[in-house]
């Protein structure tokens with residue numbers, strides 16, 4: 001292989017955004033260069049944050065709770081083309097609760113105060129009515145200064161105190177006062193006071209809300225299986241994964257990228273999907289590094305637990321569960337075994353018990369035998385956020401999580417744990433801080449001035465358009481812009497794309 005190649009477009013990163021390479025033409029006669037395009041990723045397996053790991057015992061765990069829901073028909077079509085059989089997918093109804101003071105409150109919490117105890121219902125309703133009355137006399141130009149204020153104005157002070165503020169700190173690992181209010185859009189349920197009052201009086205639970213009230217999940221190989229399938233549709237000679245695809249240095253002036261295996265790739269257009277701070281260090285660009293400094297992110301710790309036994313009735317068909325209390329390290333638990341029977345080993349697989357749930361931290365409760373025994377099995381996946389503002393003790397994290405699973409009636413002390421998974425992802429959530437929009441308004445144009453389109457969850461650092469569908473479409477739209485001058489709606493108009501669910505989008509050109 002030559003040590004220097006020239007491509008028209010180089011895409012860095014084979015997560016959902018980079019998979020937009022799918023959009024690039026494959027007809028080599030179109031191209032004057034010896035290679036039309038190249039997609040590289042330092043990971044041996046494509047998928048990025050939308051990947052799936054398999055434990056040695058055979059349990060699958062995603063990078064936290066991933067569900068596929070879509071704002072774009074184009075995205076659905078792409079996934080259906082990669083996984084075309086109806087047997088490739090399982091459809092689910094969202095069954096989702098919030099753990100609050102020892103009870104399960106249906107999600108979204110703020111729409112279901114009817115489930116709280118009477119005194120708490122009254123306090124929450126007072127807060128909501130105050131917020132509604134204050135809104136009547138507020139000038140339309142008086143916007144909330146931060147996400148905390150947004151909450152107080154929209155759900156009232158009491159719901160902010162008991163749920164929105166503590167829960168959001170657990171998710172974002174920064175205080176709500178340091179987050180902007182512009183990202184919220186459709187992501188936070190904004191309650192209807194009249195409807196809530198009615199539900200409280202009648203003792204009713206609010207109906208399913210939001211864009212992911214139903215969702216589909218791949219039958220096999222977890223979320224990562226989707227992106228492996230999409231990658232398999234690409235010509236193998238145009239993809240490089242692992243060491244051969246690892247970018248070590250970018251010279252934006254010379255328009256060249258150095259790969260770890262020694263290959264120099266010259267490009268006309270660069271679509272970057274690495275995190276902006278990583279990009280700045282690959283570019284050895286002090287100005288870019290300075291511009292990126294205000295950008296904040298949290299890390300995600302994923303803890304997976306595989307358990308022997310039939311799924312208990314108390315778990316039932318729950319999908320994911322939110323945890324507010326600050327003595328519980330995880331903000332979300334996903335019953336991953338409910339998503340697909342293939343997310344855990346077959347019942348006939350013989351596994352040894354690693355520990356009893358109640359047996360961690362040097363406590364008692366040793367397993368009766370270390371002999372491998374058959375299943376059935378089920379599994380729980382937990383997410384714990386981490387940042388400079390919210391450190392995590394990595395040494396004790398697994399024990400703390402399992403202890404809280406017991407305390408919250410998710411597992412029993414004598415449950416046999418047969419698999420434990422723990423992995424930390426440095427870039428988990430791109431935080432919509434107060435400084436974010438100002439920083440991005442400088443960073444992205446600066447990169448464009450160097451012919452670099454930086455897109456995707458951390459490539460564009462815009463949380464409100466950073467799910468798989470958004471990320472994929474950011475990549476598609478960037479390529480459409482490069483080759484056809486198309487508008488990049490997702491990056492530039494997040495509210496617009498988030499309002500239109502499953503909207504039609506057909507690109508002229510390559511893959512109609």
Ligand SMILES: Cc1cc2nc3c(=O)[nH]c(=O)nc-3n(C[C@H](O)[C@H](O)[C@H](O)COP(=O)(O)OP(=O)(O)OC[C@H]3O[C@@H](n4cnc5c(N)ncnc54)[C@H](O)[C@@H]3O)c2cc1C
Pocket residue numbers: 012013014015016017018040041042043046047048049050063064065066067068069245246247248273274275278300383427428429455456457458459466467468469471
């Ligand atoms: C906890 C959590 C829960 C989520 N839940 C959902 C959900 O329910 N639904 C949903 O749709 N989305 C969800 N997401 C978002 C989803 O994971 C992202 O939309 C998606 O992975 C972003 O894709 P991307 O391609 O922009 O970035 P990434 O997936 O981060 O991909 C970037 C790629 O760049 C590569 N790279 C980095 N450095 C280099 C280098 N030097 N050289 C070469 N390659 C490099 C990486 O290996 C990686 O593959 C969730 C994310 C997290 C973290």
